[in-house]
Amino acid sequence: MKSNGGQCEGPTQPEAAVEARQQLIDSDGCDFVTLVERYQPMMLRVARRYVADSESANDVVQETWLAAMRGLAGFEERSTFKTWLFAILIKRARSYGKRQSRVLCFSSWQNGKVSGEGAEEQAYLPQHRVGGAKGIGDRLPEEALLAQELRYQVETFVAALPKQQQQVMTLHDLEGYPFEEISSMLQISAGNVRVLLHRAHTKVRQMLRDYLEQLV
Template identity: 30%
Template sequence: METDKLAQLKSGDPALFAELVRDHHRALIALTVPIVGISEAEEVVQNAWLKAYQAIGSFAGKSAIRTWLGSIAINEAKMQRRQRKRELLFSDHGDENQNTKDGLAQRFTERGHWQHPPAHWHMDSPESLLTGEQLAECLERLLTAMPDNQRCILEMRDASGLSFEEICNALTVSASNARVLLHRARTQLFKLVDHYEETGEC
């Protein structure tokens, strides 16, 4: 991003910030879906945009603006996940899915949503922002390296919320093929997030 444009953005220029939202909103949705699921990703990203707008003046420009935004969105998703876990602990109702087998087939609902987003996030560390930034970079690299058909269906389904019928019509693929490609893409994302949580590496 050009220096003068960045300076305008940091000064709180609403038009430039709106442009930022248009350019990166879908990417942030895709980054947060593996953590909170498609049903909560939109709310999480909206909250992340609010925090980004409030903090844009402190953006030092040491990393790409997309990476900085990704770290905010991921940390917001992790906070949302932790809050949901806390609510479940104090809920009187048990989770009917807790006794299901831990397999890839059980990671998604029949409608294609995440069944159990990655858990055990650690948000109390002062390095949480850096951790979110590193994970964002890992996810971006994975999405870039992903086969075009998988990435395209993942973005259409999880970032744009299109139905399988709409996806099939747009890409001229069968529903079964679309589901297989989506499953493969989500599995890669899930494994990366799981691996990062355990090792701190991509």
């Protein structure tokens, strides 16, 4: 682009955003639709833990994609695109959730699933893990009822944790993010992430132990 004086100028902000977007797509080896297909399901799961319902989560994810496309010119590649994208998602989901005045949803615990790096952190439920080798349908009625009750209690205990501890447990234990990426997403140090996760595990373990002792 040239100015009125005939000298070359840099691209305008919209042009820079288009260029940055194209560079991202080229480097990723796929088009924008493929990027959405790749990240959308996980984005919806993460957003759902901050807002009241699936419709709200979908709104947050759509807002995140729009914000990401508008902000691509400022993406400096100091982190991966995925980490940068999810940092935007979490910020918007937090804001949306606060407006709804609700507690962080931890519904994924219903399936008793822990993935990724979180698999090695299951020690916070060392002898009373939620779920088990058998499906609920394969258990005796008493076992199925107890398993359901334990899942409910774990959800209750996690919902009672401080907000940041809930967030760290969600991202690490359920989504499998490494400490460094969680650090970027939540804008706290990796050391602080580890401390928060340890405290969360300790509290949930103690609450579950107290609950089980009351049943004896």
